[in-house]
Amino acid sequence: MRSGTRHTRRVATASFVGTAIEIYDFNIYGLTAALIFGPQFFPTFSPVAGTLAAFVTFGAGFIARPLGSVVLSHLGDRVGRKSTLVASLVIMGAATFLTGLLPTYAVIGVWAPVLLVVLRLVQGFAVGGEWGGAVVLGVEHAPTHRRAFFGSFTQMSNPVGIVLASLTFVLLTTYLPADVFSSWGWRIPFLASIVLIGLGMWVRLGVAESPDFTAVQRSGAISRSPVRDLIIDNWREMLLGGLSSTAAPTLGYLMFVYMLAYSRQALGLPPTYVL
Numbered sequence: 001m002r003s004g005t006r007h008t009r010r011v012a013t014a015s016f017v018g019t020a021i022e023i024y025d026f027n028i029y030g031l032t033a034a035l036i037f038g039p040q041f042f043p044t045f046s047p048v049a050g051t052l053a054a055f056v057t058f059g060a061g062f063i064a065r066p067l068g069s070v071v072l073s074h075l076g077d078r079v080g081r082k083s084t085l086v087a088s089l090v091i092m093g094a095a096t097f098l099t100g101l102l103p104t105y106a107v108i109g110v111w112a113p114v115l116l117v118v119l120r121l122v123q124g125f126a127v128g129g130e131w132g133g134a135v136v137l138g139v140e141h142a143p144t145h146r147r148a149f150f151g152s153f154t155q156m157s158n159p160v161g162i163v164l165a166s167l168t169f170v171l172l173t174t175y176l177p178a179d180v181f182s183s184w185g186w187r188i189p190f191l192a193s194i195v196l197i198g199l200g201m202w203v204r205l206g207v208a209e210s211p212d213f214t215a216v217q218r219s220g221a222i223s224r225s226p227v228r229d230l231i232i233d234n235w236r237e238m239l240l241g242g243l244s245s246t247a248a249p250t251l252g253y254l255m256f257v258y259m260l261a262y263s264r265q266a267l268g269l270p271p272t273y274v275l
Helices: 002-041 047-078 081-101 111-128 130-141 144-175 178-183 185-205 211-219 226-244 247-265
Strands: none
Touching: 002 047, 002 081, 002 111, 002 130, 002 144, 002 178, 002 185, 002 247, 047 081, 047 111, 047 130, 047 226, 047 247, 081 111, 081 130, 081 185, 111 130, 130 144, 130 211, 144 185, 144 247, 178 185
16 A cells, blocks of 8 residues: 555656656747747847747647647557657657757758747647646546545646746846857757656656556457547537636736747846746
8 A cells, every 4th residue: 555655656746747847848938939039030020020920939839739639648548648648758858859959040041940830839749648648647546535636746747847947047048148048048948858858757657557547458448539439428528628728828828928028129128037
């Protein structure tokens, strides 16, 4: 019993750490879009238009998130929760790291913003399957009377990832000269994420597959098309949950990303004031 409780805590930790890392990766893009991507990837536009274009690339990630949730949740119900979450973390880490290596418009021309959008779509795809899968893994490992508690660890990791991203940019904009930060310093958070991804992989590979999924797998009762079953049997709940969950992220990113760009361009404030 004690061993089971210890493993349940490890699963909760894996859900917390993995999701926090993916949220960090997802949000450093937003901060960089507000500060850097306009002049580096859209230099032929005016400053305002360049920032708007950078925000469009940021929004591309949200277009890919529903697709990622459909594909990865399907795989989670067919192949397993653990392996799907590991795949989500690897995909997100690869896209984030490659963004840090991406040449700018001055080097490869129009291919720079094109590749930026592609990598952002990959990021969105990966994070689309992260949150729900991590919650399911934590809940299915937890004792029946504590499932809400252990399932909440994934949600608690969201602000941790956001704060980590913000603190990273506070340090960089404080200690690096402005020209160094705009030239190559902005790449540091993207490249450094490979270390965080390694940590997340180590934690997640150390947990067992969900006992509920294992039981269903052994019984041969795995659905051939989980997504179709969801749409047919629970479309109302799916629609209500999807629409109701848009309010908090919309307000959050409005404050977290847009206000950073507005305060810098319209008010002339240094980034650290808002970060």
